[in-house]
Amino acid sequence: MASNRTFTMIKPDAFEAGNSGAILKMIEEAGFKIIAVKATQLTPELAGKFYEVHAARPFYADLCKYMSSGPIIAAILEKENAVEDFRTLIGATNPANAAEGTIRKIFAKSIEANAVHGSDSDENAAIEGSFYFSQFERIS
Numbered sequence: 001m002a003s004n005r006t007f008t009m010i011k012p013d014a015f016e017a018g019n020s021g022a023i024l025k026m027i028e029e030a031g032f033k034i035i036a037v038k039a040t041q042l043t044p045e046l047a048g049k050f051y052e053v054h055a056a057r058p059f060y061a062d063l064c065k066y067m068s069s070g071p072i073i074a075a076i077l078e079k080e081n082a083v084e085d086f087r088t089l090i091g092a093t094n095p096a097n098a099a100e101g102t103i104r105k106i107f108a109k110s111i112e113a114n115a116v117h118g119s120d121s122d123e124n125a126a127i128e129g130s131f132y133f134s135q136f137e138r139i140s
């Protein structure tokens with residue numbers, strides 16, 4: 001059975017551009033409940049740990065630098081079929097390929113500075129949520 005939670009980050013480009021409120025509004029209007037949320041900034045080391053799965057990719061060093069370049073918003077979201085529905089809401093990694101009306105189509109600047117993160121599986125949603133939040137910080 002699909003889990004009902006996913007994890008997201010509003011990335012530095014979208015935070016810096018002042019789009020956090022508009023993005024959170026789209027997320028809520030799509031039916032997601034915000035279970036935990038905080039603004040924070042990653043160090044390059046923590047960004048590297050979060051995206052460790054991409055360590056062998058050519059864009060990894062730039063990704064760590066970019067993800068630690070400014071504040072982000074991290075959040076755990078709840079909705080039926082959360083992981084898949086959220087990936088649909090954010091659109092393709094490269095905004096040039098993202099569907100009309102998706103968050104990345106509207107707000108992303110490039111394939112790297114693509115406005116938001118969305119977990120790609122139930123397992124990773126749980127791991128990534130725990131990376132930022134302890135249980136007592138969440139709504140039950």
Ligand code: ATP
Nearest residue numbers: 054059063092093111112113114116117118119120
């Ligand atoms: P995310 O995991 O952030 O939700 P994603 O699952 O759509 O994004 P991944 O393949 O997991 O895409 O890549 C993680 C992130 O690495 C991308 O969101 C983007 O910021 C960056 N990235 C991915 N591919 C490239 C690339 N070819 N060039 C530069 N940056 C890239």
Ligand code: MG
Nearest residue numbers: 117118119120
């Ligand atoms: Mg990914």
